[in-house]
Amino acid sequence: MGSAVEPQEVASGINWRDAKEARPEMNKYIKEFSKDFVGYIEKNYEWPDVGVERLTRMLDYTVPGGKYNRGLLVLWTAIDTCKMKGLNFGSVEKKAVVLAWCVEILQACFLVSDDIMDNSVTRRGKPCWYKVQGVGLDAINDALILESFLFYLIEKYFDGEQYVALMKLFHDVSLKTQMGQMLDTMSEKAKGKEGIFDTFTMKYYTRIIKYKTAFYSFYLPAASALIACGLTSKEVLCGAEEICVAMGIKFQIEDDFLDCYGKPEVIGKVGTDIFDHKCTWLLVMALQMMTKEQRATLEANYGNGIEDKKAEATVKGIYKDLKLEEVYEKQETDSYAECEALINKYSSILPSETFVRLLKKIHKREK
Template structure:
C-alpha cells in the first residue's frame, strides 16, 4: 500500500529510541538501567512485519497526495506509525506472559530471557509509557494532541477488554467448550484485534491530515475497518487449521492451545443444530489437548462438518459486502485507502 519502503521506516526507528532514552538521565536513571531499556525496546518493538505502522504512513500519503507528502508530514507519520508498533510490543510482551508462550517472532518470548522473568510485566508498562513520551515531545503543540491521546487510550482500552474475555473464555488449563460461542468469538476478535490493528492506524492518519475527531470520516472508517479486521482474524483462524506451515511460516496450534477460534465455534454451532452427541463428544475428548493425534481428530471432525465450505461462503459474502461499501464511498482518496487495505487482505494465503 503506497510507496514507502520498509527499510526507510526501519531506519527512522533509532531516532525515536534516542528520544525516549535521552530524557531518562533527567529521571535519575543510571547508565546501566538505560542500556537495559534499550535492549527491551530493541528486542520487542523492532522485528515484526510492521504492517500496522506502515499503514499510518501509506494512508497519510494517499490522503494528502504525493505532491503534499513533505518530509515533515512523512516524519510525523513515521512517529505515529512506530507508536502503533510500540503499542503492539506492549501487548505482546504482556500477552506472552499470560499465555506462557515459548517464542515470539522466532526468538524466545521476552520474559523467558535470562534475568527477565516477571520483570517483563513492568517492561510492558514502560513500553506503553514511552508512546506517551514520544507524543508529548513531538505533538504537544499540535491541535490534535488531545484527540490523539484519547484515540490511543480508547483503542488500548478496547484491546484490553478483548484480551480479558479471551483469557477467561479459553484458559489453557481449564477446557470448557460451553464457554465458547460465535458471539464470544466475535467480541474477542473485534476488541482484541480489529480496533488497534485496523482502525487505529487510519484514525491516526486522519488526525495528522487535519480531520477533527467528530468528523463523520472516523465513523465511516470504523464501519469499514472493523469488519475487515474481523475478517482478517477469521482468516488467521482458518489458516491456522488449513494453511501450509511452509507457506504461512508457522505450525498452527489453535486446537492444542484451547483457542476460542472461529473454526471451533462454527463446529459447535453445526453440532448444536444437528444434535449429534457423538460429534460433540469427539470435540470434548480431543479439543485443547497438547496431543497432535487428538488435534488430527478435531480436524477430521471439521472436515466431516464441512467447516471449510462454511468459511469459503463467509469469505465470499464478506468480500462482496466490503467491496459494496468501497463503491459507496464518495471521497475517492478514502475509497483508495479502503481498497488498499482490502487488496492486501482479501483471500491472502499467509
C-alpha cells in the same frame, strides 16, 4: 516496469509504498526516537549509566524487527488522505512516521505481555524478551515503559486538538485490546467447565476478535493517519471504524482457518488453536452445524493439549465431515462484498484507495 509513484508520496525521497524500501527507513527512525527517549529519561530522571544501558537494550530488543504492517498502514493512509485533500504529503510525513512507530511500539508492548501469559519461547526468531537472561518477570514493567514511550512521542510531536484526539485514540484502543485479550484467555482456560461450549456463540466470538484484533491492527493505524491529516470529525472516524472492524473480523477468521488448514512452512508456525481450547470461527460454526453425537466427541477432544495429536485429528475430522472448508470459502466471498460495500459507502469522506488496497491484500491470503 513498476507502477508510477506520485511525487507527494516520496516527499523525503522514500517510497513508503514499497515495503522493502520502507522497512529499513523505519528502522532508522526508531533509532532516533529511542535515543531521544533514553536521553530524556537520563536528563530528567537522574538516570544512572546502568539504567541507560538497560533501557536502551530493552528498546532495541523489543521494538524493531517485525513486519511493520501496522506502521506502514499509517503511512499509506496518510499518503492517500493527502492525495484526497490535495495536500503535500511532505507536510505530514514526519508526524505519520511518528504515529507509525507509536502503533508499532504498542504492538511491542502487547507482545512482551502476551509472551509471558502464553509461556512463549521465541518471538521474531529469537528468545522472548522475558526469556533473556537477567530479564524474567521484569519484562512486565518493561511493557509498561513501552506504553509510556509511545505517549512520550505523541506529547513531543503533537499539540492542540491533534494531541487530545490521539491521546484519546491510543488510550481507547489500548483498553479495547486488553479487554479482548481477557476474553480470549478466559476461553483458553475454560476447558472442562460445564456449559462452556454453549457460550461459544458467533456473538461471543465476534466480540473477542473485534476487541482483540480489529481495533489495534486496522482501526488504530488508519485513524492515527486521518487525525494527523486533520480529519478528526466524528463522521469520518466512525466511518473508518466501521470499515476497519469489518476487515479486522475478516482477517481474524482467515487467521483461524489458516491455523487449522495452513501449511506450517507457509504460515510460519504450527497451528495450536485446537490444542489450546481457543474460541475460533471454525469451532463456532461447527457447534452450530453438528449433531449431538459429533458434539460429544468434539467436547471430549477439544483443548486436550499439544501432546494429544489424535484428539486434534478427531476434531479436524469433524470439521471435514461438516464441510467447513466450503463454508469458509462462502464466508470469504461474502465478507469481501461486505467490506467493499462499506468502502463505497464512505468513499466521499475517506481515502477509499487505502481500504481497497488493504482489502485486496488480506482477501484469500495464504499466510
